[in-house]
Amino acid sequence: MSKYTFPKVDLHLHLDGSVLPESAWEMAAQRGIALPADNLEDFRKFIVVTADCRSVNEYLKRFEMPLQILQDAEALQRVAYELVCLLSSQGLRYAEIRFAPQLHLRKGLTQGDAIEAVLQGVQKGMAECPSIDIGVILCAMVFGECGINMEQNLQTVREAAKYLNTGVVAVDLAGAEGLTPLSTFAPVFDLAKELHVPYTCHAGDSQGSETVLDALNFGTKRIGHGHHIFEDKDLCARAIAEGVTLEVCPTSNIQCSTRPSYEEHPLKKLIDMGISCTINTDNMILSDIDLDKEYDRCLSQMGLTLGDIIRCNINSVKASFMAPEKKQPLIRELIDALWGLDA
Numbered sequence: 001m002s003k004y005t006f007p008k009v010d011l012h013l014h015l016d017g018s019v020l021p022e023s024a025w026e027m028a029a030q031r032g033i034a035l036p037a038d039n040l041e042d043f044r045k046f047i048v049v050t051a052d053c054r055s056v057n058e059y060l061k062r063f064e065m066p067l068q069i070l071q072d073a074e075a076l077q078r079v080a081y082e083l084v085c086l087l088s089s090q091g092l093r094y095a096e097i098r099f100a101p102q103l104h105l106r107k108g109l110t111q112g113d114a115i116e117a118v119l120q121g122v123q124k125g126m127a128e129c130p131s132i133d134i135g136v137i138l139c140a141m142v143f144g145e146c147g148i149n150m151e152q153n154l155q156t157v158r159e160a161a162k163y164l165n166t167g168v169v170a171v172d173l174a175g176a177e178g179l180t181p182l183s184t185f186a187p188v189f190d191l192a193k194e195l196h197v198p199y200t201c202h203a204g205d206s207q208g209s210e211t212v213l214d215a216l217n218f219g220t221k222r223i224g225h226g227h228h229i230f231e232d233k234d235l236c237a238r239a240i241a242e243g244v245t246l247e248v249c250p251t252s253n254i255q256c257s258t259r260p261s262y263e264e265h266p267l268k269k270l271i272d273m274g275i276s277c278t279i280n281t282d283n284m285i286l287s288d289i290d291l292d293k294e295y296d297r298c299l300s301q302m303g304l305t306l307g308d309i310i311r312c313n314i315n316s317v318k319a320s321f322m323a324p325e326k327k328q329p330l331i332r333e334l335i336d337a338l339w340g341l342d343a
């Protein structure tokens with residue numbers, strides 16, 4: 001039983017970084033995929049990132065193994081289902097799970113097939129675990145120059161528009177940072193605006209605040225990571241004025257060396273400045289993390305109070321892509337929890 005009994009929300013969680021090791025082991029065997037270990041225990045160690053990643057781009061290489069497995073509808077459905085059940089068992093009440101459909105086409109699936117498989121898994125999980133609600137975010141990807149996969153990225157946005165009322169809630173732009181100017185991906189967000197698809201965008205993680213500026217210029221109200229905004233006070237002021245929310249993932253930032261330590265992470269300062277911040281896991285299994293562990297570190301090493309953590313969850317609900325009528329009951333419960341702190 002979690003000691004954090006208020007409604008917990010995760011807005012930034014990648015499906016392919018959250019595959020249970022035992023499931024990956026079993027699915028790889030079923031599919032004849034060679035794994036870099038002789039037994040489940042060694043495999044478990046391989047799959048969980050230790051704190052030795054030098055960069056985001058090195059960290060991203062860890063996704064290749066789960067991606068080899070996640071190339072058919074059955075595998076996608078299974079991992080989506082299992083992740084929903086896992087999150088529910090951890091006491092989460094709402095989560096937005098994201099994945100990039102274009103990464104799952106190696107064995108003949110279309111983007112639409114991949115989306116339907118994930119949605120079926122999510123629906124099965126929600127039917128079994130009715131206390132949790134889930135939204136699915138479809139990621140467009142940065143592999144390098146925007147022209148490499150612009151058509152696939154635009155296709156992802158079109159698919160998001162198609163599935164918007166059946167489980168998909170938004171699009172995102174993820175992938176390697178710093179290979180090419182983020183601003184060149186503007187057509188992805190122009191199409192999202194045209195098709196009325198909500199969006200978030202990875203920025204300001206391994207790269208500096210200039211990428212946050214690009215994301216704000218896309219018109220995004222949410223930024224994946226975004227903590228390097230801290231180095232630009234004008235941008236901080238703009239984010240506050242425009243009601244932008246940062247999806248902060250502390251452990252991921254430390255493991256990718258985008259911040260040197262929990263103690264030196266600017267989350268608390270960003271909160272105190274008045275920027276809407278949220279606390280998320282990014283890649284639950286690859287990072288060996290869950291929200292409770294993340295909250296523990298926020299309290300013991302990052303200077304946050306329990307009140308800060310509850311207020312971050314209020315920010316999460318407000319900034320989430322869930323239907324407005326679902327937000328009010330969760331905010332009410334979180335306010336009750338805040339109220340209880342002073343009792």
Ligand SMILES: [Zn+2]
Pocket residue numbers: 012014174202224282
């Ligand atoms: Zn991410």
